[in-house]
Structures are given as C-alpha cells and as structure tokens.
Amino acid sequence: MSRKICILLSLVLIAAFALSACGPKATPTAAPATEAPATEVPATEAPATAAPEPVTINWYHITTAENQKAVWQKLADEYMAAHPNVTINITVMENEAFKTKLATLMQSGEPPDIFQSWGGGTMNAYADAGLLKDITANLDADGGAWRNTFSPGALGVYAYKGLNYGAPWDMGMVGVWYNKTLFAQAGIANPPTTWTELIADVKALKAAGITPIATGAGDKWPTAFIYEYLATRICGQAGFVAAATRTGSFTDPCFVEAGKKLVELVDLGAFQDGFLGATWGDEATLMGNGKAAMDVMGQWAPGAYNDNSPDKKGIGDALGFFAFPAVEGGAGGAADGVGGGNGFALGKNASPEAVDFVKYLTRAESQVQCAAAGFCVPVVKGGEAGLTDPLLKLVQQGAQAAQYFQLYYDQYLPPAMGSVVNDTVQAIAAKALTPEQGAQAIEDSAKTEIK
Amino acid sequence: MDIPVIRSVMKSGRSSGLSHKSKEILTIILFLLPAVALFCVFIVWPIIRSIYFSTFDWNGLGPAVKNVGIDNYKRILTDKIFLKSLGNGLLIVLFSLTLQLPISLALAIMVGRDLPGRAFFRTIFFLPYVLSEVITAIIWLGLFNPDPDRGLINAILMLIPGVKAQAFLGDTHMVLGCIFVVLTWKYFGLHMLLYMAGLQNIPRELEEAALIDGANRWQMVRYITIPLLGPTIRTTIQLSVLGSLTQFPLVWIMTKGGPVNASEVMATYMYRYGFIRFWLGYGTAVALVMLLICLVFSIAYLRLVRQPDYLGGM
C-alpha cells in the first residue's frame, strides 16, 4: 500500500513538473492584439525620442473575472504593440488580497506604478506620505485636454488639496434595486419617492410575507449605505461638509435622526432574519433568488444578483431601480447621490509612459469596451455608448445629474474614521448603541482623525 | 540519571582532545544554531522592530514620527473592546481544554489501538485539518446561514417541530459558540494525530500486563495510558492554548469579530485597529500585548507541569 502511495506521489510530482513546463510563459501572456489598434493610439503625446529606452510598468488591478480581465489585457497589449519599448506587467489580485499586498508595498516605500484606487481618505493618506505621483500638470496640459474628458465629480474623487493623483474609470451611484414582481404581489403600484411611502411599502411587504429589504450588516458597509443616504438626505451637503470640516459636528441632530430612521427600519422587521451576521454575498443571493424585495446597493449589484442565482439570470426583467427616497423635512436634495467607483492611482516612481498608458486606459474608446463588458459605469464623455443595460444607464444618469455627490463615508473619511462609521452603524442596527451614542462615537473618531 | 554523571564515571582511560563537558557544549551550540539563527532573523528581529513601532502613533506609511511612548499600551489595557476580546479568547481556551482535548484523547485511544477499520476513521477525522482556514470559514459560513434553504444546520433544525431557524452568526449570544464549533471541527484532527503518535510510545506490554492483572479497560486507560501520555497531553495543551489565543483567519472571515464585538478576539481586534484603521503603531502594540500574555502563560505552565515522566526523560 505504501509503495502504491509512493508511486502515486511520484506521478503527481512528475505531472506537475511536466505540465508546468508546457504551459505558456509568464505574463504578458495573451497573444498580441488581433484587431488593428484604435486610431487614437498614435496620437498620444508621449515624447518619442530617436531610440526610446525600455520602460517597465507595473500595474496592479482587481478585476478578476475572466471576460473583464481580458479587456484590460487587450488594452495593455494594444499599447505595447504601439510602443515596443514599453513592457506592462499586470498583476491581478482579489480585492482583500490586494489591500494586504498594497499595504506592504506602501510600507516599504515602493508603490506600484499604476494601481487600483477608490480615492478618498485612503488615497489622501498615501498622498500625504508622498507615495503618489502628482498628475495635475498632465491633466492640465494643452488647455486641459485630458482633464475635460472626465466628469468633474468623478475626477474630483482622486484629487486632494488641489492636486490630482489618479484618474477614474468607473463611477456609479448607490440606489435602491427592487423586485417588480414582489412589489406587485404586495400590491405596491409604484416605487416610493418619499420616506413615508417607503415605510408604507415595507409594511405592505411584511404583510405579504415578503422580506422587504436585504442587507449585509455582517459586512457592515452595505447597511452603512442606508445610514449614509439618510444622513445625506437629512443633513444635506452643508450639514455633512460642516461636520467633516469640523465647523459642525457629527452629533448634530440630523445625524442622530438618520440613526433613528435606521432603527425604525429594524423595528419594523424590514431586514431579513440574521441580517446582523449576513454578508454582501448573502444579500446578493437573496435578491438574485427573488427572496427580498429591495436592496440599497451600488452599480455592481445586477451582476452580482445574476452570479448568485441558479441559472445566472437573476430575476431578469423583474429587476428595477429607483433613487433613494427623499426624506420629508430633510435639508438634502432629492437628487443628491451617494456612491463611488474605481480609478487608477499612480505611484511616485511612475514613468511618463505610465501616465501616458493611463491616458490610454481612460479614453472614450477604452471606456466603451469596459462598459460593454459590464464592469464599469463610464466617467468619460462618449464612454456611455458602451452601456447597454437600461438600468445601468439610469444609474449613470443619476450619478451625472447629482448636484451633490457624496463618496461613501468609509472611502471619503480618513480610514480609521470610516471603519468607526461602519462599526457604529452595525451597533446601531443591533441596538447595542442608541442613535445618540452612535453619533457621539463617530464624532469622537472625527475629533482624533480629522485635524 | 544524568548523562554527565554517567559520563564522568566512564571517563577512565578515554581521552579525546576536548573534555566531555566542552564537547557537550559544542554539541549544544551546533545543534541549536540553525534554529536560533533562522529564528533571530525572521522572528526576533521583527519583534524588536515592532516594539519600536508600537511606541508611535503611526499609520504605516512613511517614517514613524509621532512618538507617544507607552500611550498605546495604556489605551489597550483600558479599552473595553480589547478586554472583551481577551475575555472571549479565554473562553475559547476554556472550552478547548474542557471539551476539545478530552474528546480528541478519547477518540485517539479508540482508534489508536485494535479497532478494525481504525485507519479509515483516522483519515476521516484528520481531513478537516487539511483544509485551509479560509476555506473552512467559507464552508461554515454557508452551513450557519440563517436561511433554511441555504444553511444546512437550519435546514435540519427546521425538521424538529417547533424549532425556528436560528441566526447563529448574527446572534450576539450564539456567535462565539458557533466559532468554537468550527475551531473544534478543524483542530480536532491535530490533537488526535499527536495523541496517536504519543500512543505509539507506550509499550503494549504495560497495558497488557494491566489487563492480565485484572484491570478493566477503563482502569487501564486511566492509570496507565493517560499518565504515560503525559508529555503529549502537555504538548497539546500548550499548543491549544496558544492557538486559541492567537486565532485569526477563521474568526475574521466568519464574523469579523462581530456582530458588535460579540466574537471579537485579540487578533481580530489587532487587525481592525492596526490595518483597517491604519493605526499601525497601536496595532503593533496590541500584537505585543498578545505576545506577552502568551509568554506569561507559557512560562507559568511549563513551571507548573514539571513532573517526572514515567518513561524517563528530564
């Protein structure tokens, strides 16, 4: 028997060596771009000298899905074909693993040339430490040629103290995704536009035996979206900005009121059983399987619902979207948005070629491609041509139209404070803290973190 | 009996350059050198560096500039949430020592000796240990799901009339217990493996002699097997306690220490405050407090259990 095991072992070893030897070599692996490079390529303004030196660009991104990863790879291959002296090394990592890896790279003082960023407080921390490349001049060149292609709100997320450190490629808005079929079952004719209507709808759904809202309070951030929208609706831009710039406070009545409204939902039993331990995955599965009526979530929701359903079709045509309801008496506008997106930040050692490559990645044509592959809501004029999903178009229009667009609190605020907000929202939803105590906790954190 | 004693008795006529004593010292140094070298470079030096950083208010980027002395430590020891995490850690230790280890021992004895089919059982019981902690957490997240259509445990519970589906990981009272179940499931195989290996050192003659003398199996186990497994038991206790106190991935992936800190352990506390909140100085201090607690336990424990081993040894 042990002899057989030895043989088996050796076979495994041999197989491993043999098969790894016949695989293709390291990245860049994909075959060179088979389509003719887009006509804009030669028009980039990279100063090409007579014999350009070889340049290597290290790019870390988190788009792991096969078909989506291929879009980035294709763009890199096109660029490398047009610029033979440039080698682009792409490392694709999963979200959490990426954050860990980035933390060590940042700590060693050698950031990657191009990497995934969500902007806001975390990016600001890197900027403060001098780890990012300032691309303000590149954006302003030629009378702002590059800068003007972006939607200003989105670009602003990657700016800090007047300087730009990154370029966005995706910006969406959180809203309410809902199941039309379940609404009909509960006798709800139209989606709610005000908080009162929302409460009435929640009650109607409960009466019909349907889970009104799915939320992943175990992961904390999904439930924080609800709180953040309530705060945005009730406090308005002025209220939040005052608190964040320390002329006001997070204990202002409007924030407490936001907490109270969250508790109102909890008390009504609006959330699914066990929501305190539920993950975002659980939330998406509930929606994707038609077991919950509403979900306060961002632009990636439909894809996730489909993935988490038996036939990958989610709830199909029954999926709808409406903007978070207005809160009567709130200081915020009904069109104000909460949301966020993705962008590329550049490390302090990035070469001019890296900046040029980011420009390539953010041209309208590139945006059309990623929109068509379903993983970005474009931020560049002309990019929306790639959007085919009518719901995502709604999201994009909402994001564009918002007068005041608030980046998720846990990205916008300094990282420590963002973490406190998430923890506190969970505590409020669990009734371990009263809305007043929760507001105080956030305020205490602001006192230490925002200088 | 001491080797030096025997040696000096036997020294007559044997001269070989070095005295036996210094040859022995040489042996000690040589034998310990590789371990100590590797250890110092990759463990001791990082610990020393961490001690340095723990005295700073530092977010991990760029140089550490804001020295706050032992402020971080004062904050840790007065933070309610840290104390709760320490309490949870101790609870897990308690459960492990009273439940997990005895059961592992009992089963190891059952499958370590003459039970037909024991090889099959041994392999099965060890399987959970082979999986990584990440995957274990993901599987059990699924099992504990509050929705009976997706959570097997609830699906089975619902078969019992009158029992509702439980929130398990969403319930502040049940969550720590659930985590303990998963820890037991996973590490049970480790302890069993060690006991099994330890059983091999117990001469069958002793056990058979006892049986012949009229002891029943329970007495044999109690008076011979278990005492002779002493060293192994001590090893598993030490490993179990240290492992329980420093447990991280399972808890983090399943609950992130929640809800509302109900399942917080020291390592999740450290991770959240250190890495997520970018308070690296503080997080490092937490890690060092953890280290200190473990060290105190280890030293105290080894002092306490210094007993003669029945089979010899020091």
Add this chain to the structure above:
Amino acid sequence: MATVALPQRRHKKINVPRIIQYIVLSIITVLMVTPIVILIFGSLKTSGEMYSRPYTVPNPVHWENWIKVLTQSTFWNMLRNSLVVMISVTAIVLFICSLAAFVFARLKFKGKSVAFNFLTLGLMFPITVAIMPVYLVIRDMKLTDSLLAVILVQSAFNISGNLIILTGFFKAIPTELQDAAYIDGCTSFDFFWRILLPLARPGLSAVAALTMIVSWNDLLTPLVLVDRDTLWTLPLGTMQFQGQYGQDLALVAAFVTISALPMVIFYLFAEKQIVSGLTAGALKG
C-alpha cells in the same frame, strides 16, 4: 519501570462494547465529513446551483469546473511552486527542529528553560502582524519576489510549534537506551542519528505531516513576498475566482478540492509512519 497501583480485586472485564464505539465513531464521522462532502459536491455543480441548492447531490454532475482548473497551465505551475516550497520547508523544519529538540529533551545546561521559552515565541506572534517587518527584512536581504524568501520565512515560523511537539516525543524515549548507548561509546551525535531518530519516527512523521499542511495552505506569506505570478503558490490561485463584488464559488470549490488532494495523499503516507511504532522491541534489547 513505572509502578502503578491497581485495585487488587478482580474486576469483570468490561470492554465498552464494540458496537457502541462504532456508533460513536460513525456519528462523529458524519459530523466531520459533511462539510467536506458539501464542498466536493459544490465543486461538481455550477455556481448558481451551489447557491440555490447547496445540499443536494449534484445531478447532473458538472465536471466543467474540474476540467477548467486542471487545464489551466497556471494551475500546474502553482502546484509545482507549492510542492517546491512545501518539500523544502518540511525538510528544513525536520532537520532544524530535531536537532534542537534533542538538545532540549536530552541535554542539560544552564538557562535551558529560558532558551526553550525563547524559541517558542514564534507561536505567540501572529504572522498577520509579523509579515510587515518580515517583509522589510526580506527586502533588506534582497530576496523579494523569490520562493526562497517564502521557504525561509515559513521555516522560521514553523519552528516553534514543531519544537514543542518533537521535544515532547524525544523526552518520551527512555533514558535507558541513551545510557546504554553512551556506555557502549556513542557520542551524542551518534546516539541522535542512529538511535533516537529512528525511534522517534512517529513524532517526526507527525511533524512532517503538520508542517506540510501548514506550508501548503499558507496564503499570507507568498502573497506578500512574491510578486511575479509565475511564482504563485496554490492558495493564491483561489483569488482568480474571487472578485471585488462576488465570487464564483463552484470554481473556488473545485480549485480547493483539487489543491487539497496532494495533502491527503501525503497525510496517508505520513500516517503509516506514525502508527508503525517500534518501541515494543527496543526496550528489551
């Protein structure tokens, strides 16, 4: 020899009936195995099925996930890297720890317990926080982005636990053997190499098995120390199927199941060694 006080009365021999033992063992088997079976079933379903019908037997059986994993060239590459790291680490740890455990179990010197406690520090400093300064050390040694870095760091962190285990096992080997050996003129090293190690085979195999598994499953060390994806080990491979906003659970399940197979094979092999046991004859000799 040990003396044990036994009651003098003759007790009826009560063997816990075999049937009860089997019942208990079977229940525990079911408890142990169910989650694993669910994982394996999951790998044979599509992701959607995994979500909506997690506990049924897959029907029809979807082998696509397995085929997808096995035909990916990166899988075999990662498997090879994992094997290289695992075998190196296990060899190093076995070597270093048996040397050190011998000293702690058998030799006497001042400050022994201090040294022992010192070397067990590795169990008390979790790798999650250690990885930051360790990364800096590796960088200073110019070893970043290499498998050697992973091997060295994993070896270092596996010393403490295995040292405790092996010291325990070495202590259990009777001193009479050692005395006899010395009387016959053995040096410490001879005793160690020719007598102690073979006798300690169960303990060594246990250590080997444990180290192999820990090394195989380690995600954090290769994640941080390795950049090039040609050097990725298997745990990093699961990342490909996990995304920012969702994961393809069936593929992850397939990947994990396949990755775990070599471990099970190695364990079976090591287990044979553990259970063999040779002490029965040695004492008499």
